[in-house]
Amino acid sequence: MTAIALIIGAGSGLSASLARLFAKEGITVALAARQIDKLAGLAGEIGASRFTVDASKPDQVEQLFNQVEQQLGVPTIVIYNPSARISGAIVDLDPVEVLRTLEITAYGGFLVAQAAAKRLLKVGEGAIFFTGASASVKGYARSAPFAMGKFALRGLAQSLARELAPQNIHVAHFVIDGGIRSDRRPEPVDKPDSLLDPDAIAQTYLSILRQPRNAWTWEIELRPWVETF
Amino acid sequence: MTAIALIIGAGSGLSASLARLFAKEGITVALAARQIDKLAGLAGEIGASRFTVDASKPDQVEQLFNQVEQQLGVPTIVIYNPSARISGAIVDLDPVEVLRTLEITAYGGFLVAQAAAKRLLKVGEGAIFFTGASASVKGYARSAPFAMGKFALRGLAQSLARELAPQNIHVAHFVIDGGIRSDRRPEPVDKPDSLLDPDAIAQTYLSILRQPRNAWTWEIELRPWVETF
Amino acid sequence: MTAIALIIGAGSGLSASLARLFAKEGITVALAARQIDKLAGLAGEIGASRFTVDASKPDQVEQLFNQVEQQLGVPTIVIYNPSARISGAIVDLDPVEVLRTLEITAYGGFLVAQAAAKRLLKVGEGAIFFTGASASVKGYARSAPFAMGKFALRGLAQSLARELAPQNIHVAHFVIDGGIRSDRRPEPVDKPDSLLDPDAIAQTYLSILRQPRNAWTWEIELRPWVETF
């Protein structure tokens, strides 16, 4: 029986890299996102299933896990990637949008972790991984909402690592400290390797996933060689 | 002209200590809380004004600042104390309550900071202080929502310290690492000074408030001598 | 009976500010440094005693504490300020000098803390304060030796805070994140308050010293309002 990975926020380049790498490793992949139309190509390529979800809504998250379970089985690898960022001087921010970014970046992480934990504790094993950013550990000026959301997600991950690791569930938090290359953001020709390759990030996720439980990592950061920190 | 301090979450013992100390220092005090009936005694004692507010609601926060401004003037010292905590295994938590704790602990901090910043940037000076907890820097097992809220509040404070300090607004975050003594939680007779005295905490807030801008603190922690950390 | 403060590394501007402030508060001051000739003026001004010591030498540190104890009494306030910094690419550093900077910045802190603890544990109270820098929490490029020394001093302070606080000895670590103004490094005219005033730093040390033991701080940072961090 193959493992099943559920990737939330599947529209990102990192999610696509994770999906391809997992599939290559023989893991069944479930892709979940608010918009799944544009995931048809990826899904077809690697034989993944697609699920529509707004991860900030309790009912939808519960429904998502039920659907995945019915169609594929319990996902023992759950990855939470969604985030929303609004920038600007604090006086210029729209309070409604700020709450929305918190819901997407952090509260959705809680909902997904809760739904995952309910099932993984029954199965007796599994992994829940959270994708962080530079803002997870450093609150930048003019970026308060993103700092709030990513700090909160890190607090969630740390709390769950303490709570769930002794119950055989591997919780990890990845601090991605730098830009990720994509079609819209190609590598600058004169600055080789100055943007993270999503395939390289995915490879590190897989390494952490492969760790035996006597040597688990709860947090790791990744950045390009030339990134200032 | 005296300075005006606005204390949000005025129902706590720490808030009462801050109010009394500020009043003693000649600072005009405005007390804001969801329930202000029980603040009548304190307000009368120190000549403070009371304001009703649910700090997690944008409209109410804006109205609060307008009322304080009209009645007393612009508050140049703003302190955010509210927090909500629910504990338990992640699988047992009520998602609706979790979101509510985030709104009270962190989102309200944003709303208050935004309303304060709008006014302080015009005045050209001021202080915004946030009260944190052990959970601000350590995510404990079975306490994910509090970790999320307090980590988020710390991210907010750190971001604002970077953004607003160079604009002459002192932003600080206080990590209160231990229990605070109160009528309901008296000092254990056999463990002297094992709970924080809210008057002692307030004294440190005042010390930080008195710092000249060439030597500002953005974060400080406080704990009883016998507290494990 | 007045308290006695022993300031090690007394030649710095911060030490002078601490000495003057303590004297003003009625505390008897002992100044210790490798060169005490130039401390004659300060000592005369505030009625302080001077002691010669190389704080990186076990015998000299033990002798220092014995001398202070004989002449003045047990110093219940002990402040460790010495540090040495050499900068440059790692490949260009002189290994002999690197070891020397570790001895001055960190090992001397251990020796002083040990000599102080031996006496304070008998007295049953006291304070040991360590002066850190930006490099205490961030290892900068081309500054490996200073990072090593200041990180080590912070590790010492944190370990001692955990060990000695429950024995009624207040251990604190001050992260001074910015340049300190002095005769040799005057405030830039066009950048007011961009350098820390040593008198302002000293005032914060005094505030921490005055904390009752139910609300002790072990670490605090200080920086100018315009300092990037």
Next chain:
Amino acid sequence: MTAIALIIGAGSGLSASLARLFAKEGITVALAARQIDKLAGLAGEIGASRFTVDASKPDQVEQLFNQVEQQLGVPTIVIYNPSARISGAIVDLDPVEVLRTLEITAYGGFLVAQAAAKRLLKVGEGAIFFTGASASVKGYARSAPFAMGKFALRGLAQSLARELAPQNIHVAHFVIDGGIRSDRRPEPVDKPDSLLDPDAIAQTYLSILRQPRNAWTWEIELRPWVETF
């Protein structure tokens, strides 16, 4: 041409696991330690060379690198594992031993990193890895010297990551947070996986070593699933 890995502090169980894993990956291994007699078996098993060195002595470290270079070539993978730990109340520690532990745990790391950097900057690539411990990020009571040494080593690693990464040298620091199983410290029968398996740790070192430079990690922690943190 195969890569060459130089492992300093080769007598530990982790070093042996690293040596075997590297050899299996086709990497030529050089083992360096103060006592190399007992390394004969391991060296024979994997075809490794042995070198005697006290890594806290500048001359010996320089000589070591020269010997390795002559016999095998420039080692482009350099791992620093030595540490010394003395525990006890601060008042009971022997100052001479404390200095010695700093020299072994931290100063030796500097000497090795300097000798490595001199050669790697000429080659234009390479990796320098440092092995940390729980004490690298938390100063425990009654363990001041170990905290000083490990904090210092972390400061060194962080400084060098900032300095050398942009010069194509991967610097990483591994926080090993838990006991490592060995012949002398076997796994408790009733607590499976409660001690780190050195082979599992080594596998994570290899994963970090294999990272492309667009996604480098400078710090990662590892602990058993049931370890409290």
